[in-house]
Amino acid sequence: MPDALDCELLVIGGGSTGAGVAWDAALRGLQVILVDRSDLATGTTGRFHGLLHSGARYVVRDPAGARDCARENAVLRRVAAPALEDTGGLFVTTPLDDVEYSNHFLAACPAAEVPVEEIPPAEALRREPRLNPAIRRAFSVRDASVDSWKLVWACAGGARELGARILPYHPVLALLRDGSRVTGARLRDLRGDRELEVRAECVVNAGGAWGGRIAGLAGLHVGVRPGKGVMVAVNHRLAGAVVNRCHLTGDGDIVVPSHSVSIIGTTDTAVEDPDDVEPTAAEVAAMLDAGDALLPGLSRARALRVWGGARPLLPRAEGPGIDHRAISRSHSVIRHSQVDGMAGLVTIVGGKLTTFRLMAEDTVDAVCQELGTDRRCATAETPIPVDGPHGHHRLSHRAEAFEHRLERSDGTDPLVCECEMVPRSELLAAARTHPGSDLDDLRRLLRIGMGPCQGGFCTFRTAAILHEAGLLDATRAVSVLLSFVEERWKGQRSVLWGQQLRQSHLDEWIFQGSLDLEHLPETSAPQSTRAQEPLPNGRDPLGRPLGTATAQDDRIASPPGPEPEP
Amino acid sequence: MSARVDPMGSSDHLESGAALVRSSLDACIKCTICESACPFAVATPLFPGPKTVGPQAERFRSGLSSADWSVDYCSGCGICSRVCPQGVRIAEINAQARARLKERTGIPLRDQLLARPDVMGRLGQPVAPLFNRAVETPAVRTIMERTLGIHRSAAIPRVSPRTFQSWSRRHPPAPGPDRVVYFHGCSVNHFEPRLGRMVVAVLEHQGLRVDVPEQGCCGLPLQSNGNFPAARRYLTRLAHRLAAAADVSVIASSTSCGLMLKREGREILGVDDPALADVSRRTWDIFEFLRDLHERGLLRTDLQPVDLCVAYHAPCQQQNHLMGKPAIDILSLVPGLRIIELERDCCGVAGTYGLKREKHDISMSVGEDLFHDIRGLEPDAVLCDSETCRWQIAKATGYPVVHPVEILHRAYSGGGRPPRARG
Numbered sequence: 001m002p003d004a005l006d007c008e009l010l011v012i013g014g015g016s017t018g019a020g021v022a023w024d025a026a027l028r029g030l031q032v033i034l035v036d037r038s039d040l041a042t043g044t045t046g047r048f049h050g051l052l053h054s055g056a057r058y059v060v061r062d063p064a065g066a067r068d069c070a071r072e073n074a075v076l077r078r079v080a081a082p083a084l085e086d087t088g089g090l091f092v093t094t095p096l097d098d099v100e101y102s103n104h105f106l107a108a109c110p111a112a113e114v115p116v117e118e119i120p121p122a123e124a125l126r127r128e129p130r131l132n133p134a135i136r137r138a139f140s141v142r143d144a145s146v147d148s149w150k151l152v153w154a155c156a157g158g159a160r161e162l163g164a165r166i167l168p169y170h171p172v173l174a175l176l177r178d179g180s181r182v183t184g185a186r187l188r189d190l191r192g193d194r195e196l197e198v199r200a201e202c203v204v205n206a207g208g209a210w211g212g213r214i215a216g217l218a219g220l221h222v223g224v225r226p227g228k229g230v231m232v233a234v235n236h237r238l239a240g241a242v243v244n245r246c247h248l249t250g251d252g253d254i255v256v257p258s259h260s261v262s263i264i265g266t267t268d269t270a271v272e273d274p275d276d277v278e279p280t281a282a283e284v285a286a287m288l289d290a291g292d293a294l295l296p297g298l299s300r301a302r303a304l305r306v307w308g309g310a311r312p313l314l315p316r317a318e319g320p321g322i323d324h325r326a327i328s329r330s331h332s333v334i335r336h337s338q339v340d341g342m343a344g345l346v347t348i349v350g351g352k353l354t355t356f357r358l359m360a361e362d363t364v365d366a367v368c369q370e371l372g373t374d375r376r377c378a379t380a381e382t383p384i385p386v387d388g389p390h391g392h393h394r395l396s397h398r399a400e401a402f403e404h405r406l407e408r409s410d411g412t413d414p415l416v417c418e419c420e421m422v423p424r425s426e427l428l429a430a431a432r433t434h435p436g437s438d439l440d441d442l443r444r445l446l447r448i449g450m451g452p453c454q455g456g457f458c459t460f461r462t463a464a465i466l467h468e469a470g471l472l473d474a475t476r477a478v479s480v481l482l483s484f485v486e487e488r489w490k491g492q493r494s495v496l497w498g499q500q501l502r503q504s505h506l507d508e509w510i511f512q513g514s515l516d517l518e519h520l521p522e523t524s525a526p527q528s529t530r531a532q533e534p535l536p537n538g539r540d541p542l543g544r545p546l547g548t549a550t551a552q553d554d555r556i557a558s559p560p561g562p563e564p565e566p
Numbered sequence: 567m568s569a570r571v572d573p574m575g576s577s578d579h580l581e582s583g584a585a586l587v588r589s590s591l592d593a594c595i596k597c598t599i600c601e602s603a604c605p606f607a608v609a610t611p612l613f614p615g616p617k618t619v620g621p622q623a624e625r626f627r628s629g630l631s632s633a634d635w636s637v638d639y640c641s642g643c644g645i646c647s648r649v650c651p652q653g654v655r656i657a658e659i660n661a662q663a664r665a666r667l668k669e670r671t672g673i674p675l676r677d678q679l680l681a682r683p684d685v686m687g688r689l690g691q692p693v694a695p696l697f698n699r700a701v702e703t704p705a706v707r708t709i710m711e712r713t714l715g716i717h718r719s720a721a722i723p724r725v726s727p728r729t730f731q732s733w734s735r736r737h738p739p740a741p742g743p744d745r746v747v748y749f750h751g752c753s754v755n756h757f758e759p760r761l762g763r764m765v766v767a768v769l770e771h772q773g774l775r776v777d778v779p780e781q782g783c784c785g786l787p788l789q790s791n792g793n794f795p796a797a798r799r800y801l802t803r804l805a806h807r808l809a810a811a812a813d814v815s816v817i818a819s820s821t822s823c824g825l826m827l828k829r830e831g832r833e834i835l836g837v838d839d840p841a842l843a844d845v846s847r848r849t850w851d852i853f854e855f856l857r858d859l860h861e862r863g864l865l866r867t868d869l870q871p872v873d874l875c876v877a878y879h880a881p882c883q884q885q886n887h888l889m890g891k892p893a894i895d896i897l898s899l900v901p902g903l904r905i906i907e908l909e910r911d912c913c914g915v916a917g918t919y920g921l922k923r924e925k926h927d928i929s930m931s932v933g934e935d936l937f938h939d940i941r942g943l944e945p946d947a948v949l950c951d952s953e954t955c956r957w958q959i960a961k962a963t964g965y966p967v968v969h970p971v972e973i974l975h976r977a978y979s980g981g982g983r984p985p986r987a988r989g
């Protein structure tokens with residue numbers, strides 16, 4: 001008999017939606033358990049483009065969605081300030097774009113409540129010198145850059161403080177049912193290597209692109225259509241504001257400044273499997289080419305990482321011949337008690353990260369109806385406890401912190417990760433406050449290894465420092481390094497040309513030439529603490545086809561590869 | 567890779583000038599070669615080094631938002647850019663970052679003063695003897711240090727009672743059919759007019775007519791003190807004056823100011839002016855020019871023996887021309903002269919850096935190896951192409967330090983006594 005936990009609300013899926021639901025429900029006084037098959041924000045939320053939409057993108061195509069974005073943008077600037085960088089955004093009409101569209105665009109903004117201001121192209125070029133000098137019109141909007149990891153951890157942390165339990169690395173294996181009522185779920189505890197049951201009065205399926213599969217565990221059909229999108233991060237910011245092509249829609253038409261990099265994206269192709277999002281070389285090349293229309297020379301900038309994500313799209317109508325891009329991004333809350341007679345289950349799909357709070361509000365409203373209680377949503381007024389200095393995030397924060405340390409310098413707190421300016425003290429503090437973290441967890445916490453050297457220098461330092469501090473034994477330290485080197489090639493494969501290729505040569509010399517990594521004293525091979533237990537459908541506990549697990553999921557270490565970049 | 571769409575014709579504006587400097591940070595592979603070569607990073611814990619404040623910190627700067635003051639401890643010597651195997655324009659990135667820092671914090675009065683040698687010269691000139699005596703009086707220097715922040719031991723040049731321009735206006739031009747324009751810079755005009763006269767004599771000796779148009783400061787000290795707007799104005803004015811003078815070679819005897827015309831004005835300041843582009847193409851360092859004459863068999867070699875043992879220091883800015891050491895190539899033609907090449911990178915002064923109260927000690931410790939070598943060699947004179955370096959080395963070692971042109975001038979005019987130590 002597996003261990004059992006009880007709660008009022010079980011939330012499946014620790015992306016922005018699930019974390020938002022947990023935060024909202026906890027604020028309304030519900031007892032919540034939030035579970036994810038992996039770490040929080042490692043699904044689409046950790047692999048998205050990083051843009052807090054102003055709404056302008058949707059004014060012509062989907063005015064209602066645009067209005068939601070505009071309102072939520074304003075709300076999040078209040079309640080989640082440190083997770084945002086107030087970069088502002090520009091929509092520009094390049095020579096490839098139809099000027100007619102810009103007229104529609106400008107006319108549609110007021111109705112959708114999207115603040116917009118036309119500025120002369122010369123002014124746009126003054127603000128962003130790398131913009132295509134041939135732009136014909138420019139509009140300034142309230143786009144921002146958002147760190148989804150920070151946002152999700154803050155929601156989860158806030159919920160935890162209100163009594164919620166957060167269980168990452170707990171994939172749902174089955175939904176528990178009592179006739180036509182869902183009563184909870186059976187989970188696998190990957191770190192404890194055991195199974196447990198969670199009994200709940202209501203279950204929310206916030207599985208995003210995996211939501212269809214989760215609903216399937218209760219024998220229900222939710223027609224989620226994963227839409228694959230590809231993004232490329234280049235080594236430094238080419239523009240300080242978000243820059244968008246002012247046209248209806250297209251591939252590679254937005255460049256988002258995110259921390260120290262610029263991210264170009266994205267694409268949209270239907271895929272069967274939301275885990276099947278590895279970018280192809282052709283997709284990468286096409287996107288970089290497209291980027292030249294916005295920021296000429298972008299295709300020659302140093303590409304650092306490439307990754308893909310799966311949009312959780314819910315087609316309004318299914319059938320051959322649907323233009324995938326036309327599918328509404330607005331979200332749907334499905335009360336299965338009303339739709340298919342299955343009580344106790346609410347599915348939330350679609351939407352955007354920008355509207356996650358609104359999605360959570362709508363979802364918890366539905367949950368309250370399921371539970372027959374009436375509780376008011378408080379998330380629009382309650383600050384989410386985001387880690388970080390007061391006010392909006394600024395790019396210079398890390399450089400400033402570095403300077404402060406320099407002033408007090410006694411040489412004892414050197415940088416471990418130089419590219420992202422992470423000092424030894426921060427690494428140790430994070431490793432101690434997050435016991436059991438692997439290098440990949442630390443990477444998301446601190447951004448270690450996310451810069452240009454892609455872990456070439458900081459990985460061995462990190463391993464050594466953690467070992468010295470007694471946080472990593474020698475055997476594990478060696479296997480951390482080994483699996484890093486094995487996996488790093490995978491991560492960089494699609495960007496290995498030009499400058500990044502030179503970098504990987506140097507990194508290779510460090511690992512093979514200086515450290516002679518392959519001949520370090522024999523240790524046991526990198527172990528996964530996660531049992532690969534086949535499910536009846538031929539998938540591993542994470543729902544992926546068997547044999548596709550990557551080191552990203554290993555508890556030992558994983559390299560900064562083509563991975564999430566909020 | 568597939569062929570690129572080019573919807574706007576070209577991205578040339580990114581492949582040149584100031585934009586190129588910033589994008590060069592992408593080439594950094596973190597090898598740390600620059601950090602081991604930077605003479606200033608080892609001299610002070612306040613300066614974390616070229617890679618750190620250059621390609622690394624630049625990724626965290628945007629607009630005026632950055633507050634990393636440590637870049638102000640970069641001297642701009644340019645050694646890092648020279649040694650970087652990947653072509654990262656580190657020193658140039660630092661110069662631009664410093665300017666953005668100063669735009670935000672403002673520039674102290676002292677740096678505004680130091681950045682305008684022409685103004686100092688013009689103010690000092692009418693009262694030159696008084697001025698010169700004053701700056702050699704310890705009490706005055708103490709006051710200057712307290713009020714202005716100019717270090718009491720820093721070398722300050724003597725102001726000449728007559729400018730080089732006033733001499734050249736009365737100097738009858740040589741008749742030669744071939745002409746050159748001489749860009750003398752502030753230092754020759756106000757502090758070392760004698761050097762200017764020697765340059766003119768050496769060039770005229772080659773049968774050249776030397777034009778000396780009215781000029782003015784090139785803006786280099788303004789640039790290195792972070793005042794880009796003023797530096798751009800000065801440089802543009804200078805470029806127009808030189809361009810208007812004659813469409814011939816422009817000869818510079820100050821290596822640092824010559825480099826401003828050749829390259830730094832376009833690449834660091836981002837001055838995009840046809841007059842500057844034109845002048846850049848035809849600017850020569852004096853010895854680079856003489857070596858070219860020699861290679862084409864046009865240099866006069868009626869050189870008399872000069873019986874001296876001299877030690878030659880190629881200053882940083884000279885090396886940043888990437889032209890080898892033409893002064894040595896040419897002076898090797900002088901009979902009797904023994905030249906010892908000093909193999910140190912930097913004397914530490916870096917223009918006005920070493921004059922500043924908070925940076926003088928760093929500057930002296932950077933130069934210490936060079937000073938030590940000179941003392942050990944006991945040469946008759948030290949040769950160096952840059953003026954502020956000459957003043958710093960002379961002050962630190964007590965040896966006479968002269969521009970290599972002086973030796974050439976002496977050889978052309980019949981040998982003679984060794985140069986005398988300056989005050």
Ligand SMILES: Cc1cc2nc3c(=O)[nH]c(=O)nc-3n(C[C@H](O)[C@H](O)[C@H](O)COP(=O)(O)OP(=O)(O)OC[C@H]3O[C@@H](n4cnc5c(N)ncnc54)[C@H](O)[C@@H]3O)c2cc1C
Pocket residue numbers: 012013014015016017018035036037038039040041042043044045046047048049050051052053170171172173206207208209210214227228229230265266267308309310311312350351352353354355542543
């Ligand atoms: C390429 C791309 C770019 C985007 N860019 C933007 C943007 O710039 N701005 C914006 O606002 N929106 C953007 N979006 C949309 C936005 O990222 C998503 O709508 C949002 O992140 C979805 O969050 P979610 O929580 O619903 O899904 P997810 O983040 O995918 O969360 C679902 C979670 O469920 C978990 N899960 C799955 N199966 C199980 C199981 N069996 N048991 C337990 N847990 C399970 C997964 O591990 C995952 O963490 C983008 C989307 C894509 C694909």
Ligand code: SF4
Pocket residue numbers: 603604605606607615616639640641642643644645646647656657660
């Ligand atoms: S310019 Fe000189 S002082 Fe500045 S970083 Fe480079 S080597 Fe160091």
Ligand code: SF4
Pocket residue numbers: 593594595596597598599600601616617621649650651652653654656
């Ligand atoms: S020498 Fe060049 S490539 Fe090496 S660390 Fe310095 S800037 Fe980077």
